[in-house]
Amino acid sequence: MDEMTEDWSSVSSPAVVVDGAAMTYRLHPGGNAETRAGLILKRFPGRVRNAEPSLKEVRALKPLSLVAQHGESIGVIGLNGSGKSTLMKLICGKIKPTEGSVYASSTPIMLGVSAALVPDLSGKDNVVLGCLAMGMTREELNSKYDGILELAGLQSAIDLPMRSYSSGMSARLRFAIAASINPEILVLDEALNTGDDEFRGRTKHRMDELRKEAGCVFLVSHSLPTVQQLCTRIIWLDKGDLLYDGEPAYGLKWYKRYTKFLSEKDVESAQRIRRRMLKELQEVRIMHKVPGRRKST
Numbered sequence: 001m002d003e004m005t006e007d008w009s010s011v012s013s014p015a016v017v018v019d020g021a022a023m024t025y026r027l028h029p030g031g032n033a034e035t036r037a038g039l040i041l042k043r044f045p046g047r048v049r050n051a052e053p054s055l056k057e058v059r060a061l062k063p064l065s066l067v068a069q070h071g072e073s074i075g076v077i078g079l080n081g082s083g084k085s086t087l088m089k090l091i092c093g094k095i096k097p098t099e100g101s102v103y104a105s106s107t108p109i110m111l112g113v114s115a116a117l118v119p120d121l122s123g124k125d126n127v128v129l130g131c132l133a134m135g136m137t138r139e140e141l142n143s144k145y146d147g148i149l150e151l152a153g154l155q156s157a158i159d160l161p162m163r164s165y166s167s168g169m170s171a172r173l174r175f176a177i178a179a180s181i182n183p184e185i186l187v188l189d190e191a192l193n194t195g196d197d198e199f200r201g202r203t204k205h206r207m208d209e210l211r212k213e214a215g216c217v218f219l220v221s222h223s224l225p226t227v228q229q230l231c232t233r234i235i236w237l238d239k240g241d242l243l244y245d246g247e248p249a250y251g252l253k254w255y256k257r258y259t260k261f262l263s264e265k266d267v268e269s270a271q272r273i274r275r276r277m278l279k280e281l282q283e284v285r286i287m288h289k290v291p292g293r294r295k296s297t
């Protein structure tokens with residue numbers, strides 16, 4: 001990930017700039033012959049299709065440009081496999097685009113503390129662990145600890161081992177930990193889908209606070225009410241294409257129609273909507289400043 005070095009203050013205040021970024025995964029469907037799975041497949045060569053390793057490519061994201069400003073909360077919607085997580089990983093710098101570039105005004109934080117959390121430890125202990133894993137100092141942790149427990153709102157369950165939590169309870173805890181470090185850019189991938197209405201209310205409050213502190217939040221979600229309630233803008237991805245980038249009401253209206261047609265197996269009508277969205281999409285072009293020259297627009 002390239003950190004932005006330009007002075008954007010005179011133009012606007014972008015938090016993330018995606019400049020023609022695309023992602024193609026390359027993989028060997030036959031697997032590595034040295035792995036356990038590879039050895040098993042080798043014993044049944046005639047029965048397993050594609051047992052011979054051959055390079056396959058998955059075009060997860062086609063070239064896409066967008067600018068996310070400070071103060072925005074952006075919902076990322078789309079069917080399974082449409083490229084949402086891939087875009088988030090590119091934004092967080094977890095993977096490098098195979099084309100184009102991604103710039104961020106500071107390192108985006110993905111709600112990724114789950115990896116550091118330990119199911120056998122209590123919620124409280126996991127708060128300590130998660131915060132330290134995100135690089136918080138002891139002093140910061142002490143000052144924020146009570147606020148995190150309050151935001152998680154797990155009451156007495158906070159003393160129970162995390163393995164006893166429902167997915168909604170785990171989501172509360174993970175969100176409370178991740179949102180505690182006031183990240184300038186926060187990426188929430190599916191984290192809030194399992195929360196109930198009460199938790200969504202708390203989340204909205206915290207997300208509004210983050211945005212007011214000039215943060216920028218990306219929220220990947222299949223829950224349209226969540227996106228509608230929490231986001232100021234939506235991005236709709238479909239089979240690696242950007243279909244919509246704009247205010248939520250209009251995009252969600254067409255997305256709901258699109259998914260309804262697909263569920264009714266009316267592919268023709270769904271395709272019509274897809275074409276319409278692509279036609280209406282206003283292409284974003286990232287202007288690169290040339291040193292010593294004025295931008296002429």
Ligand SMILES: Nc1ncnc2c1ncn2[C@@H]1O[C@H](COP(=O)(O)OP(=O)(O)OP(=O)(O)O)[C@@H](O)[C@H]1O
Pocket residue numbers: 025026027058059060078079080081082083084085086087
């Ligand atoms: N590491 C990987 N290697 C190969 N292909 C991948 C990899 N990760 C994702 N893909 C493929 O890229 C495409 C986009 O996947 P991605 O996870 O970004 O979609 P998504 O919109 O987040 O899906 P979902 O809603 O199901 O989480 C899919 O076809 C997926 O199979």
